[in-house]
Amino acid sequence: MKHKLKLILPNKKYATSYLKMEKEFRAEGSKTASRGMDLFKSLKDFSLYNRKMINDRRGINLEKGRVPATLYWAVVGNKIVGRLDIRHRLNKNLRIIGGHIGYAVAPSERKKGYATEMLRLGLKKTKQLGIKKALITCDEGNIASRKVIEKNGGVLGNKIKVKGVCKLRFWIRNIL
Ligand SMILES: CC(C)(COP(=O)(O)OP(=O)(O)OC[C@H]1O[C@@H](n2cnc3c(N)ncnc32)[C@H](O)[C@@H]1OP(=O)(O)O)[C@@H](O)C(=O)NCCC(=O)NCCS
Numbered sequence: 445m446k447h448k449l450k451l452i453l454p455n456k457k458y459a460t461s462y463l464k465m466e467k468e469f470r471a472e473g474s475k476t477a478s479r480g481m482d483l484f485k486s487l488k489d490f491s492l493y494n495r496k497m498i499n500d501r502r503g504i505n506l507e508k509g510r511v512p513a514t515l516y517w518a519v520v521g522n523k524i525v526g527r528l529d530i531r532h533r534l535n536k537n538l539r540i541i542g543g544h545i546g547y548a549v550a551p552s553e554r555k556k557g558y559a560t561e562m563l564r565l566g567l568k569k570t571k572q573l574g575i576k577k578a579l580i581t582c583d584e585g586n587i588a589s590r591k592v593i594e595k596n597g598g599v600l601g602n603k604i605k606v607k608g609v610c611k612l613r614f615w616i617r618n619i620l
Pocket residue numbers: 476546547548549550553554555556557558559560561581582583586587588589591592
């Protein structure tokens with residue numbers, strides 16, 4: 445990695461790059477939930493979007509069934525290459541599927557080790573939140589994500605079927 449990958453809070457300086465990445469996700473037909481994108485269609489919406497992200501991490505005006513969460517943008521040099529979302533605690537649904545951390549890397553930036561590094565840095569953030577054991581889940585067929593989790597010390601807890609799809613539930617003990 446020429447430039448170091450960093451996890452940053454949403455920042456207007458990188459907003460255009462972030463929007464570009466989201467466009468890539470839409471183009472690949474990604475179904476991964478991208479929090480707040482309903483508010484963030486162009487650069488001029490950044491303040492509104494950012495207010496929502498600030499409120500979400502402070503637990504202000506959360507939608508029903510949501511827990512406080514922090515969205516990080518992954519940046520390498522001047523480019524946004526991914527996003528990582530940390531749920532500050534589990535609720536009934538997240539405990540089954542979803543877990544503490546979700547992540548995605550821009551299609552054009554995959555297979556460069558970015559997700560592995562993002563999860564490593566994300567785990568440090570969960571430690572700061574007092575999470576001792578992080579739950580990370582993925583589809584059984586998502587080989588890349590499974591590798592990312594296992595390379596970060598993930599231990600398979602169990603497998604469950606949700607709407608016909610086999611999901612893996614991994615736990616990572618926060619020893620960092
Ligand atoms: C899963 C995802 C985040 C991986 O991102 P990435 O930056 O490419 O991952 P890394 O480069 O850190 O690669 C991790 C491992 O997976 C492997 N890998 C990456 N893409 C792969 C693929 N399509 N098929 C098989 N293995 C793959 C890498 O080779 C690497 O393994 P290695 O260390 O043995 O070589 C990315 O594919 C993605 O954003 N997918 C869509 C969203 C998603 O699935 N998010 C996770 C939800 S649980």
